[in-house]
Amino acid sequence: MSSLAIAALVLVCVWLGVLTLVVVLLVRQVGLLTVRLSMATQAISLDEDGPEIGSNLPEDVTEVMPEGESAYLLLISATCVPCRELVGELEGHRFEQSVVALVPGPDEQAGELASLLPPDVRVVLDPEATQLAESLDLESTPFALEAEGGTVTRKVHLYGGAAALIEFVESASAPAQKESFVEITDKEAIEGR
Secondary structure, three states: OOHHHHHHHHHHHHHHHHHHHHHHHHHHHHHHHHHHHHHHHHHHHHHOOOOOOOOEOOHHHHOOOOOOOOEEEEEOOOOHHHHHHHHOOOOOOOOOOEEEEEOOOOOHHHHHHHOOOOOOEEEEEEOOHHHHHHHOOOOOOOEEEEEOOOOEEEEEEEOOOOOHHHHHHHHOOOOOOOOOOOOOOOHHHHHOO
């Protein structure tokens, strides 16, 4: 085989390698766009998932929630990969607020997932967890809602993982911060103070 034929063969192999890499990257980007689009359409359906804001919690749900205070209900499924990631990210975190976690799913998996939750989170396992999720009309996981005195005040899909849950729970208890404004007169602004 001549050196020209070898050079042509090498060039063709390199070209095929580049084309393969481009195709793989395109498939990956299409997959990412599909996932993002799916998440965006699911986020739009927040109004349709779970009880309406301002509505009362079903009676069976109020029985597992702490009385008379703002409390949070977390729905995580034992078979849900984002739920497992969320719980894994919570390692070492403690909630000052009351959090009740519904963990439906097979006993072994649900028990394993529940054991990873912070110790201050109250856990409800199956069959009660599935019944409560059905009475709340919750279909997506991970999901959280806030209730005050048995009334739903906020709800959220937790696609942002543990950070989204922590922000959701702690943002309601954070004291309102006052903005401070410094008044500058025209004369001070002109002088550059």
